[in-house]
Amino acid sequence: MPTKDTATTPRLEVRKTYKLYIGGAFPRSESGRSYVVNNAKGKFLANASQASRKDARDAVVAARKAFGGWHARTAYNRGQVLYRIAEVMEGRHQQFSAEVAAGEGLSISKARAVVDASIDRWVWYAGWADKLAQVVGSSNPVAGPYFDFSLPEATGVVAVLAPQDSSLLGLTSVIAPAIVSGNTVVAVSSYERPLPAVTLGEVMATSDVPGGVVNLLTGSASEIGPWLASHDDVNAIDLCGITSDDEARDLEIAAAGNLKRVRRPAEEDWSADQGLSRLTQYLELKTVWHPIGV
């Protein structure tokens, strides 16, 4: 119990400076930069690290390193891990709601609904982990003594420039479909609303997701985007968070260097049913011709 003395002294607020989430650790930006994050009304919320191109490079290395192990896990296990993310998020419901409400200027009850939807989205994608092959894969009738079948496989490292407006539901909806099939992700959060991404990093660190599978950078998508788009060790890029058409075009040109799969920015309704388009975006179909006796 606080004594009378301490009760009358106002408690000093902890002014936070959040860090990045790379390879399962929380480093500061290599550049040493940070920026002020305000709420929707312009009042100070926290400081966030401003990631540089070198942080993006490190994140890609971490993601590539994690890819082998994550990709090799059974689909069933990946589904369980995604479900676990939802469970851990549930425990941080209040924190997420407060951050979403402050950043997006929503009432607390609306923010709660957004967090609910985000958690449900993880559960929804978790369910897809071991159903994907049945839906997307096929056995193909061929004119020869072969059993011919196609299987979806993860494409590799996916760079995600997350939506600028929907800082939690949008972020969830672009990361989950990439990792559920075995890809690893380097995501750049919303610039003005990075806090849900920072907290999501803390969720990842405590929920059985191997380090490096999801890497979260806070900072400017316009600054980091070109480096990720032109990076030869990135297999796909989601340009969701780019708001200018010219910029998106330039990034798509840069991404052509190693034939990345590119998802162009488009108007999205994050609360709507997501469908399979993001899931299948980051898959490669492997077709096997297996000889059989006539």
Place this chain on the structure above:
Amino acid sequence: MTTLDSGVDSLADVTSSEDRLRRFLLGLPGVDQVGAEARAATLGTRSIKTSAKQYALDLAIQMIDLTTLEGQDTPGKVRALCAKAKRPDPADPTAPQVAAVCVYPDLVATAKRELQGTGINVASVATAFPSGRSSLAIKIQDTKDAVASGADEVDMVIDRGAFLSGRYAMVFDEIAAIREAAGDAHLKVILETGELVTYDNVRRASWLAMLAGADFIKTSTGKVSPAATLPVTLVMLEAVRDYHEATGLHIGVKPAGGIRTAKDAIKYLVTVNETAGPDWLDPELFRFGASSLLNDLLMQRTKLATGHYPGPDYFTLD
């Protein structure tokens, strides 16, 4: 600052008897451990950018002893390694060649055949590498075999057991005997600093090897952890510098094992320049014993040339 005190009349005198050798080695001033580590850490923070970085990357590639020392080595693996030594980056003909290819003695002939006329040396480990636990006769024969198969450089290991128990003369005689057996081949003496425990021992072993006729002193076999570290290399570079001041001779230094990134390599080059001097920024006097380092150097090189980050998929495995 020199480590040689004025009480020593001449270095030739030092090796005239076991007693004098011991007195000289034990009389070497101790290494300030905290100071050496702090100095190495400071040198590691130097920022090397743009054209200086380009120069450093190319120089580091030219200093590599591309190494494969595994029980599972095959002639095919060695041939592949030689191909890489000749043309490290097939996509970029301006990438320089490495200094040497380092293999076990039985694969020297294979490497020699592949590297004929390229100017790339073949280095062979010898003397019961990596432990060095064998009789002198066998070590000498091992060395002669390697040289007979065409090795241009011989990497020998010292008897760490003898060194640590204070039998300096025995270590000295062994190095001298191998020096003789190696003939014209360049002799690199591996101190295996990971087993020498203290920096004082590293300094003593460095002097011992140089007095016995080493052309190069090398940190480690790569089979013991810790392998090469920056402070250990710093201590060895100081020894080489002081030996040069005392005798006018240039002895080379080769850190080996554990250097995997271009960033690390550049830290070493800065340390070389600031400790031994720019004379040592030369493949004749400084080498890296490494294999995976080369790919990282090539990737950094490509990044500088193209302006975007390359991926490991575009470079050969070993």
